Amino acid sequence: MDRIKGSMKQIVPWVVPFLLLICWQVFSWMGIIPEKILPAPSDVFQAGLSLLGTGELYEHVSISLWRALAGFLIGGVIGFLFGLFNGISKYSDLLFDTSIQMLRNIPHLALIPLVILWFGIDETSKIFLVALGVMFPVYINTYHGIKSVDKKLIEMGRAYGLKGKSLFFSVIFPGALSSILVGIRFSLGVMWLTLIVAETISTDSGIGYMAMNAREFMQMDVIVLSIVIYALFGKLSDMIARYFEKKLLHWNT
Amino acid sequence: MDRIKGSMKQIVPWVVPFLLLICWQVFSWMGIIPEKILPAPSDVFQAGLSLLGTGELYEHVSISLWRALAGFLIGGVIGFLFGLFNGISKYSDLLFDTSIQMLRNIPHLALIPLVILWFGIDETSKIFLVALGVMFPVYINTYHGIKSVDKKLIEMGRAYGLKGKSLFFSVIFPGALSSILVGIRFSLGVMWLTLIVAETISTDSGIGYMAMNAREFMQMDVIVLSIVIYALFGKLSDMIARYFEKKLLHWNT
Amino acid sequence: MNFHTEEPIHVQLAGVEKWYNELNVLKGMDLQAERGEFIAVVGKSGCGKSTLLRLVAGLEQSSSGFIYMDQKPLKSLNKHARIMFQDGRLLPWKRVIDNIRIGLPGEWKGKATEALENVGLGDKKKEWPNNLSGGQRQRVALARALVHDPELLLLDEPLGALDAFTRMEMQGLIESLWQQKKFTSILVTHDVEEAVALADRVILIESGMIMMNQEIPLARPRQRTQPAFSMYLEMIMDRIMNRMPKKNYIVEQNYQMS
């Protein structure tokens, strides 16, 4: 690994996406991929530019970003807290885990009628859906992280007079952290994913709306554009999660 | 914990769902929840019975089960293998992880036009979507599990002449197992979740179809019924995952 | 809130048994540690020394019998005690100094630094535990236990990974701290010489029972070269090794006050 230089490490991960892009462009030029159905990268880029020009793209992305973050914060905190309590207390675990595992399995699309009933058709319902989606990965991984903290270290902490908050922050949380970060990384993805469902509820903005609208009217370039945007956001979320992993799990290297 | 008897442990988890059910039924009777909007549990039960009677429910569930399992197997294996390789080999990690993290973030709903393009409108495309959905939780957790196997134990294994398969099966896999099982547990949920999107692609059967169809035609009882079915499947998947956890992580208790 | 009281604690075990499934590790233990007494426990590997300490620390519940701290039965975690675990148990995510300050109330910095310097690791303050050598890790764990000024100190083979030289230094450290603060202490060790050098009383556990309960009435500081020291050492060793005693131990009385 030492032989791979720092800059190479930055570049190599982009090799696969870039190669795919090139193949796709070349096949499009050669007419192997019919343009009407899967537009060439250059066309997608064009579509992106023109949406950027009109300011539409910016608007879609920024409204979605807002919904995403609001939902992420709410759902993340709830998921974390439940994971925490169920991980620590066997009673809470017994009482709530089954219910959460059941809730987790309900598709958002099927929930929409109920969500509209409960929260109407405005922002609340969209943020609710994102929060719901984000909650579960955070929950499961926090739960697992806490359950798998070395029992011996917890015992040590207790024997040294730690309890409650101090036990949590000195032993349990750091021990569970790497798993919690996996949950957060996962949920940063889910955050964007859920938006596409949330934004089928009465709206006229957001990147989920943009994608579904394009699907409705078969604007393949915009569909592909939004897929690309999603992918880039995925990478971005992942980089953020990795940054924190690196920073917080320093001792583990 | 010892004070909670075995049978109590079976019952307590169902307290919360059961209480909710009772409140819901009572509120429905009292008319606080208007029946048109959220049918009473008894109505949902009725709807379930009548769908069972016609054999429809059985058909929907069995076709979905088939799709779910096929997709789960394919996606799970691919996710596991990628998680494995990227977890073990730094080169493979560098090359593929970014791409996978990007792919992960693409919503299925936005992908549908492309999926139809690639796989047509038959079973293949549905199974593809399920596989895609299942792949990522398995990938991420396998990856994380392998990365967090105690380096000292791996070193020990290598020093004792283990390598390749034997190192993997003796050290890496058992060490990563608990995390992998979290991924599988998660993906058993995703498996069902994805179906609701997959089954919007030309089909007339499956529980996703049933739910979306009911939504389209505003059959609230069937919508709620499918939500309940999803929830029960969630619990079932979870029980399966837990069973394996208990069996395979015996040493950890 | 420093919980060290002037009075060290009195410990009593009455008929303590411990079963692990089918395995009867401790078969009815009766033992008293007077206030401020230094007891050393020796015995073969697997005889139940760590189990005994864990019971006294309240980390495990006895299968039958009682443990009293100052006459009050111990029900759960023993708040008067600090235990140094046989396996160290440093938190890998905390630097050495932060490992030592765990659970220390109030002004910890000076104390923790001093404890670390006492065990000869002042320069490893900011190191991660994973980067320490085996003996260094053990000394950090020792420092962590000592810094607390407990009423009851439980040490589970605290010096097992140390070379002769460092070991002697650490024995000196433990002894001088004990003389200073007069906490009650139970030391598990496999080094009989260490036991004789440090303890007021040496206890030998065999087949889950106390097979020997030997006062070491030597004055401190103890010289390992003095004949009485060797005699006690040999006597205990003979018992452990199941050797026939070579001399009559009644003579021990002669050395009592030396």
Next chain:
Amino acid sequence: MNFHTEEPIHVQLAGVEKWYNELNVLKGMDLQAERGEFIAVVGKSGCGKSTLLRLVAGLEQSSSGFIYMDQKPLKSLNKHARIMFQDGRLLPWKRVIDNIRIGLPGEWKGKATEALENVGLGDKKKEWPNNLSGGQRQRVALARALVHDPELLLLDEPLGALDAFTRMEMQGLIESLWQQKKFTSILVTHDVEEAVALADRVILIESGMIMMNQEIPLARPRQRTQPAFSMYLEMIMDRIMNRMPKKNYIVEQNYQMS
């Protein structure tokens, strides 16, 4: 494929240095172990004993200098060696017997069971490592290292957690296996008596260098009570403790063949 050859291996270190960041642990080591020689390494905690073993095992790369196995430079993992780690490293998910069979080719069952019985843990065969006592864990790790019949055996404080009695038994076991199979062996220990009892040569590491390289030309089995034994022991101890020697060590020649 049992890789034990008739010929034990020859080990040579030439100018081996090891740096951890700013810390120079080994400062140019030159050392040879003849085929079938038994070398003991002693030194203060943190002096670099484990680091030395890890280098020879090929688990770590030296910062400069070379290690030769039978004249061939060691580039990566040392396939001729088996190392027993200071911290045991049992796999918690494998039962004791399965931990011992790790990496054993072919018919392992008999061998592994025998090794386990040799270390006195025949009855713990099916136990999980987490349920063992500290000394039992260490003995399982020892059994695992011994069962391999390596050409080069590296033991990192293999008996540190054992009581005097068990320790003597295990020393006997190691010695008799070594005499039988004649592997080259490097033993890190903090017990100088153990070093003198077992080794052909005792090496003392101090400030990253070999400060003493003492042949122990005593016949085996060695009696700890014989004067030559005590003399070597004392000589090395004096050096470690930085005591002035009490007698002239030239007399050692007298005991050489005793």
Next chain:
Amino acid sequence: SKEGSTDEDTDQVVRIGYQKNGPLVILKSLGNLDERLKEEGWEVEWKEFQAGPALVEALNAGGIDVGRTGNSPPIFAQAADAPFTTLAAGKSKFYGSGILVPEDSDITSVSDLKDKKVSFAKGSSSHFLIVKALEEAGLKYEDIHPEFLTPGDARVAFEQGNIDAMVVWDPYTASTEINSGGKLLINGEGISTDRDFFLATNDFADQHADITEIIMEEVEDSSEWANNNHEELIEMLSPILKIDEASIKKSIERREYGVDEINDKIIKEQQEIADTFYQLNIIPKEIHVKDVME
């Protein structure tokens, strides 16, 4: 005086659900209704929906007060006992709805559809259209292989040759004809009228009949404008729908915007659809569309 009135008047909000692909989008773009209602002390909140069923879903849950859908969502809503009423109907637009086949297809008549894969959205006006068309051609519904797809997805499947025919409405029809080599096998003439319906919640219709009246008036006016200003209309719609101008042109030229009072003919049309859907088991019970049309 203004301050006094705004205080109480700003409370008054009418939430109107629209689809991009419908007449209300014209009204919204013109801005006439917003202005007119503002004079009355009302504010308009426009809520966009991507599909009719979702709009009716919101109507049912009280998320919107007024909305427009195609002709089948009201039937499902009624079957689900949703509390709504029909304000008016749009004009028939059967020219733009029909069965599309690829230009080079062997299928030249409806009867050729036997054993073919035909795509349409389940429970849509297209569903009704194909059933009726088959009936007229002497085929049964069971003679084709239905593939339930939304128009956008169907289009991809159509281009890829996954399906043999698709049943859609404008502007998808026009767009497929122009861009994807589709030709109309038949249009809805004599089979389906494919009207728009303007719906309101019962509560709103009861309490604010004046407002619904104003809304419908403005819809009429905007329809008239649309009928008379095709050029401007195309310019207005093409950035909204993001469909090429040629397709939009084609689709607006073969339809007439406008509002029809509910009459017996319309009720009869709707009742026929409802009955058909009941027979097809799409709705769970028989309904009398008259009940929500008065």
